[in-house]
Amino acid sequence: MSIEALQTTLAAEHAAVWIHGVLGGQVSRSSQEALAAAITGAYTVHRGRRDQVIRWIRDLDQDPVAAEVAYELTHDVATPAGIQATAQSVEQGCARAYADLVGRSSDHLRTWAISALVDAAKREMAFGGTARVLPGIPD
Secondary structure, three states, X not given: OOHHHHHHHHHHHHHHHHHHHHHHHHOOOOOOHHHHHHHHHHHHHHHHHHHHHHXXXXXXXXXXXXXXXXXXXXXXXXXXXXXXXXXXXXXXXXXXXXXHHHHOOOHHXXXXXXXXXXXXXXXXXXXXXXXXXXXXXXX
């Protein structure tokens, strides 16, 4: 098991939780109900994954990488299109971390990383992305 890959995955999850939290505060629950539900769902999933990765790192007697104070938003989040584009970027970043973890892990951790990678790829497409032959791997 690669502690570096786990720490990279944790860093991606920290960013996802923070950014999805910001996006949740920007989306209108009344006029963009589906987008609001998708953002809330993504936030919940990433928060759970973040907490799981922290447990695994602590089980290895390592200190989990800390979250940043803030993260860069990749698009203007004042519009639904910007919110979707930012959420899509978050899922791409997480997919890259999961793909790396798949390649540097085995057994239950690899199974978890594969599941997370598939989920991130689906969520990226739900936020307007396109299907990729190998999600998480640069083209």
